[in-house]
Amino acid sequence: MKAPATPAAARPDAASGPGSGSGRLWVGLLPWLWMLSFFVLPFALIVNVSLSTPELAVPPYVSPFAGESGAPAFHPDPSAYRRLGDELLARGAAGAERQYLAAFANSLLLASLATLCCLLIGYPFAYHIARARASARNTLLMLVMLPFWTSFLLRVYAWMGLLDSSEVGLINQLLLALGVVAEPLPLLYNGGAVLVGMVYSYLPFMVLPLYANLVKLDLRLLEAARDLGARPSIAFLRVTLPLSRRGIVAGSMLVFIPAVGEFVIPDLLGGGGVLTIGRRIWDDFGPNQDWPMAAAVAVLMVLMLIAPIMLLHRHGRAREDGP
Amino acid sequence: MGAGAQAGAEVLGPAGEAAYLRIEHVGKRFGDVWAVRDVSLTIAEREIFALLGSSGCGKSTLLRMIAGLETPSTGRIVLDGEDLARVPAHRRPTNMMFQSYALFPHLTVAGNVAFGLHQLRPRLARAEIDARVDAMLDLVQMKAYAGRAPQELSGGQQQRVALARSLAREPKLLLLDEPLAALDKKIRRQTQFELVGLIRRVGVTCILVTHDQEEAMTMASRIGIMSEGALVQVGTPDDIYAHPNCCFSAGFIGETNLFEGRIRDGRLVGADFPQPIVLALACGDLPAEGSAAWLSLRPECVRVHPLAAADEAAAASGCENRAPAEVAEIAYLGGHSIYHLRLPGGRSMIASVPSAHWGDAPPPARGARVQVCWAAPDGVLLSR
Ligand SMILES: Nc1ncnc2c1ncn2[C@@H]1O[C@H](COP(=O)(O)OP(=O)(O)O)[C@@H](O)[C@H]1O
Ligand SMILES: [Mg+2]
Numbered sequence: 001m002k003a004p005a006t007p008a009a010a011r012p013d014a015a016s017g018p019g020s021g022s023g024r025l026w027v028g029l030l031p032w033l034w035m036l037s038f039f040v041l042p043f044a045l046i047v048n049v050s051l052s053t054p055e056l057a058v059p060p061y062v063s064p065f066a067g068e069s070g071a072p073a074f075h076p077d078p079s080a081y082r083r084l085g086d087e088l089l090a091r092g093a094a095g096a097e098r099q100y101l102a103a104f105a106n107s108l109l110l111a112s113l114a115t116l117c118c119l120l121i122g123y124p125f126a127y128h129i130a131r132a133r134a135s136a137r138n139t140l141l142m143l144v145m146l147p148f149w150t151s152f153l154l155r156v157y158a159w160m161g162l163l164d165s166s167e168v169g170l171i172n173q174l175l176l177a178l179g180v181v182a183e184p185l186p187l188l189y190n191g192g193a194v195l196v197g198m199v200y201s202y203l204p205f206m207v208l209p210l211y212a213n214l215v216k217l218d219l220r221l222l223e224a225a226r227d228l229g230a231r232p233s234i235a236f237l238r239v240t241l242p243l244s245r246r247g248i249v250a251g252s253m254l255v256f257i258p259a260v261g262e263f264v265i266p267d268l269l270g271g272g273g274v275l276t277i278g279r280r281i282w283d284d285f286g287p288n289q290d291w292p293m294a295a296a297v298a299v300l301m302v303l304m305l306i307a308p309i310m311l312l313h314r315h316g317r318a319r320e321d322g323p
Numbered sequence: 324m325g326a327g328a329q330a331g332a333e334v335l336g337p338a339g340e341a342a343y344l345r346i347e348h349v350g351k352r353f354g355d356v357w358a359v360r361d362v363s364l365t366i367a368e369r370e371i372f373a374l375l376g377s378s379g380c381g382k383s384t385l386l387r388m389i390a391g392l393e394t395p396s397t398g399r400i401v402l403d404g405e406d407l408a409r410v411p412a413h414r415r416p417t418n419m420m421f422q423s424y425a426l427f428p429h430l431t432v433a434g435n436v437a438f439g440l441h442q443l444r445p446r447l448a449r450a451e452i453d454a455r456v457d458a459m460l461d462l463v464q465m466k467a468y469a470g471r472a473p474q475e476l477s478g479g480q481q482q483r484v485a486l487a488r489s490l491a492r493e494p495k496l497l498l499l500d501e502p503l504a505a506l507d508k509k510i511r512r513q514t515q516f517e518l519v520g521l522i523r524r525v526g527v528t529c530i531l532v533t534h535d536q537e538e539a540m541t542m543a544s545r546i547g548i549m550s551e552g553a554l555v556q557v558g559t560p561d562d563i564y565a566h567p568n569c570c571f572s573a574g575f576i577g578e579t580n581l582f583e584g585r586i587r588d589g590r591l592v593g594a595d596f597p598q599p600i601v602l603a604l605a606c607g608d609l610p611a612e613g614s615a616a617w618l619s620l621r622p623e624c625v626r627v628h629p630l631a632a633a634d635e636a637a638a639a640s641g642c643e644n645r646a647p648a649e650v651a652e653i654a655y656l657g658g659h660s661i662y663h664l665r666l667p668g669g670r671s672m673i674a675s676v677p678s679a680h681w682g683d684a685p686p687p688a689r690g691a692r693v694q695v696c697w698a699a700p701d702g703v704l705l706s707r
Binding site for chain 1 (some may be wrong): 390392393411413414418419421423425426427428429438439442443488489492574596
């Protein structure tokens with residue numbers, strides 16, 4: 001049976017192989033150490049903060065581990081989660097000014113739309129690069145990644161310059177000059193501007209995994225589909241698309257996940273008008289000095305992202321094992 | 324019209340049968356290389372035709388032009404009265420079985436077979452598709468594997484699924500590109516007969532591409548031999564064997580002894596044979612005096628006699644061409660033996676001698692001096 005080469009399956013031979021020295025052990029350990037230091041521990045700290053009690057102090061919370069007399073104790077305070085739950089379920093009208101529900105909805109909606117747009121724009125990119133002459137492919141890939149050569153912040157500011165409705169806004173000036181519009185359009189400081197910025201910034205993350213997938217596609221399968229009576233469009237839908245599923249999933253995750261937590265783009269291109277999770281966390285850690293709440297929002301976001309990833313992963317594995 | 328009929332009459336085809344597929348002066352150029360040059364051919368309905376040639380001679384390209392996967396640079400292809408030039412691949416009544424099978428890895432065996440049925444217009448009902456998939460898998464004895472993924476099958480099973488998939492749409496013309504090349508030799512033999520039996524049973528017209536002469540001779544009723552993009556000879560296997568029209572087909576179908584020389588006084592001189600080779604007048608038009616020519620002599624036409632009895636035996640069998648030779652190698656194959664013989668000039672010849680030929684006398688051993696001879700009409704004179 002063709003069992004997928006999972007790390008779990010690969011590790012035993014790596015460890016028991018004749019040449020397995022301490023070097024191999026370290027190489028095998030490094031990713032785990034990395035994940036422990038830079039994901040598990042920080043996340044544990046955030047969970048800890050989320051279970052603390054807010055307090056006017058530095059830092060502005062009381063850790064659940066803070067015992068009276070140094071004796072080990074653990075007194076988690078779930079109040080932050082309770083408040084967050086109330087907000088999200090729109091109970092307690094008094095707290096509605098923080099608009100957590102809107103933040104979550106906006107972030108998820110923007111991230112979904114950005115992922116969809118990146119997929120729709122990125123697929124033809126990746127497809128054409130994968131079908132280009134082998135000698136041209138690297139150049140084309142380089143062009144896709146070219147924007148990365150300048151600072152991310154600079155590129156977002158450049159979009160502000162393009163979308164602005166004052167006399168510095170290039171697009172509005174062009175439309176005015178052409179007589180298409182009489183008044184400058186409100187292009188900046190709204191959800192549309194944030195979406196444009198996200199799609200622009202994250203497109204390469206969609207193109208690269210899709211390209212890596214599509215370039216491996218066996219073109220004889222497409223010929224077989226055509227020979228069996230499939231028009232080019234049907235051959236695409238029935239063969240190319242299903243076979244590029246893994247690339248689509250990988251690219252979508254690479255766009256969706258950072259887009260949900262994105263802070264800079266909504267802040268700069270959305271102004272105050274577009275409330276996002278990133279904005280909420282920023283406000284609660286910063287001006288509101290409500291660290292437990294900010295941490296609870298961060299924890300909820302991570303859980304929200306992990307669940308669909310696990311599902312996709314399991315789905316992918318099932319498809320690979322079964323028929 | 325008259326000119327067209329003339330051209331049609333020139334096209335090689337089975338005598339007396341209406342042409343079902345007509346390939347007229349088809350050529351294909353890739354850059355400045357002609358992969359297929361001026362191929363003309365007709366094939367009758369229900370015929371199994373083999374395109375035989377060494378790797379890279381353009382067989383697949385010709386097949387792909389028939390399927391519509393390549394556009395011919397010259398010529399036209401007419402199937403059942405319809406010029407295929409303007410018919411795109413997906414609307415051609417042909418189906419191809421690819422050399423690598425090209426089964427869809429994301430579909431089950433049944434899904435692969437159903438793929439082409441889903442594209443049929445007017446649409447087939449679901450039940451109808453299921454029934455036809457079932458029948459097809461039954462035909463190739465793969466019903467038990469309907470739910471499997473193609474990657475889980477052996478090479479032979481994949482080949483049968485690919486065949487079922489290409490037969491499911493009931494094509495007017497079935498195209499098989501090296502159908503058995505991916506199988507190992509043992510199953511290949513058996514599969515050749517199975518495949519032919521199945522194609523006959525279905526009654527589909529079939530073009531089969533192969534580089535294996537045995538496969539072509541076993542499976543096809545007629546063979547077209549291709550060399551460097553050109554179709555050099557078309558005929559039944561025995562016809563090509565007995566009457567090759569050029570050195571290439573003489574060497575490609577079966578084994579042969581080739582003597583190269585020039586025509587002088589109705590004989591072949593300058594060949595590395597001890598004396599001018601006597602040619603039979605019956606073997607077609609003699610090339611012009613002094614022109615280059617080749618004589619092809621099948622191993623079973625060469626007789627071998629012990630030196631002692633040589634002259635009487637040669638006279639009795641009417642062999643005009645004789646030479647002394649030394650036995651270099653003997654391969655005993657049961658009913659007959661292959662003798663590798665060395666002529667005085669150093670060139671070697673092969674002879675296939677029936678074991679009964681020696682009667683009660685002991686057959687010559689390795690190193691023995693013998694006489695080789697053959698009757699002039701057994702040699703085939705070739706001008707290219
Ligand atoms: N798409 C193509 N582009 C350029 N050359 C090709 C192409 N397809 C085939 N050829 C060339 O045409 C010749 C015939 O190829 P092919 O028909 O595949 O041979 P065969 O099937 O007899 O082995 C080869 O020299 C091959 O390199
Ligand atoms: Mg080939």
